[in-house]
Amino acid sequence: MPLGALRPSPLVEQATDRLREQITAGEWSVGTKLPGEIALAKSLGVGRSTVREALRALAGAGLVQARQGSGVFVIATEPREGxxxxxxxxxxxxxxxxxxxxxxxxxxxxxxxxxxxxxxxxxxxxxxxxxxxxxxxxxxxxxxxxxxxxxxxxxxxxxxxxxxxxxxxxxxxxxxxxxxxxxxxxxxxxxxxxxxxxxxxxxxxxxxxxxxxxxxxxxxxxxxxxxxx
CATH class of the missing domain: 1.20.120.530 (GntR ligand-binding domain-like)
Known part of the structure; x- marks a missing residue:
C-alpha cells in the first residue's frame, strides 16, 4: 500500500502520524522490518532526516525498535501510553x-x-x-x-x-x-x-x-x- 507524499509542514509530525497509521492498521505486523530510510523518504516525499526523526518518535511510543546493523523492526501495534x-x-x-x-x-x-x-x-x-x-x-x-x-x-x-x-x-x-x-x-x-x-x-x-x-x-x-x- 503506497504511503503517499506529504504536505510541506509540519513534516516530522505528518511522517510520524502516517507511519503510525500503517503500523496500527496492521500494514506492518509485529516482527516486520520496515523499509529503509531511503525507501520511506521516497514514499513519503520527505528527506531522510525527517524519516529518521519520525522513527525516533515511533520508538519512543514503543512501536518500533532499531537493531544495530539489521534495521528498524515493528515491536508493537498499539502505542505505549504516554x-x-x-x-x-x-x-x-x-x-x-x-x-x-x-x-x-x-x-x-x-x-x-x-x-x-x-x-x-x-x-x-x-x-x-x-x-x-x-x-x-x-x-x-x-x-x-x-x-x-x-x-x-x-x-x-x-x-x-x-x-x-x-x-x-x-x-x-x-x-x-x-x-x-x-x-x-x-x-x-x-x-x-x-x-x-x-x-x-x-x-x-x-x-x-x-x-x-x-x-x-x-x-x-x-x-x-x-x-x-
Whole structure:
C-alpha cells in the first residue's frame, strides 16, 4: 500500500502520524522490518532526516525498535501510553500526591536559588492571585497556577520545570473540578491566600524548610478533603 507524499509542514509530525497509521492498521505486523530510510523518504516525499526523526518518535511510543546493523523492526501495534495520557486518566488524589512531591521539592530549591527577578515575579503573581478573588473560578484557577509556575521556575531546574509543565493542563481542569466538587470558595473567595503568602515570603527570605512546609500544608489540606469524600 503506497504511503503517499506529504504536505510541506509540519513534516516530522505528518511522517510520524502516517507511519503510525500503517503500523496500527496492521500494514506492518509485529516482527516486520520496515523499509529503509531511503525507501520511506521516497514514499513519503520527505528527506531522510525527517524519516529518521519520525522513527525516533515511533520508538519512543514503543512501536518500533532499531537493531544495530539489521534495521528498524515493528515491536508493537498499539502505542505505549504516554505520561500525559496517564495524567489525564489518573484519579485526582493520585495527581495531588505526585504534585506534592514535585512542588514541595521545587519550593525548597526555589528558596535556595531564587534571584531578585524571581522574587519580584512571585510577588507579582501573588498580587494577581489575590486580585482574582473577585473573578470567576476559571480566572482564579489561572492566577493560582501562574503563581505555582513562578515557584517552580525559581528552582532553576529545567527537569522540574518540564515536569510541572506536563501537569498544568490536567491541573487546571482538576482544580476547576475541585472548586465545584468542594465549593472551596463559597466562604473564602480568595481560598488559600494566607498559605500562598507564607510560601512566597519563605522563598523570598531563603527559608527552604518553611517554603516546603507552607506548600506541603496547603496541598495536604486539599488532599485530606479529597480522601474524606
Amino acid at each position: 505520561w500525559s495520557t496517564q495524567l489525564r486518566q489518573a484519579a485526582i488524589t493520585d495527581v495531588y500526591e505526585v504534585r506534592m512531591l514535585v512542588e514541595v521539592a521545587a519550593a525548597q530549591l526555589a528558596a535556595q536559588r531564587r534571584t531578585d527577578e524571581d522574587i519580584a515575579a512571585l510577588h507579582g503573581a501573588l498580587a494577581r492571585r489575590h486580585a482574582a478573588a473577585t473573578a470567576g473560578d476559571a480566572e482564579f484557577v489561572a492566577a493560582d497556577i501562574v503563581l505555582h509556575e513562578k515557584v517552580v521556575a525559581a528552582a532553576h531546574n529545567p527537569v522540574l520545570t518540564g515536569l510541572f509543565t506536563e501537569f498544568v493542563p490536567v491541573l487546571r481542569q482538576r482544580l476547576l473540578d475541585l472548586m465545584e466538587l468542594l465549593d472551596l470558595r463559597a466562604d473564602d473567595p480568595n481560598h488559600g491566600d494566607e498559605g500562598h503568602a507564607m510560601l512566597v515570603g519563605a522563598i523570598a527570605e531563603g527559608d527552604a524548610e518553611a517554603a516546603g512546609k507552607a506548600l506541603r500544608d496547603e496541598l495536604t489540606q486539599t488532599l485530606t478533603l479529597l480522601h474524606s469524600l
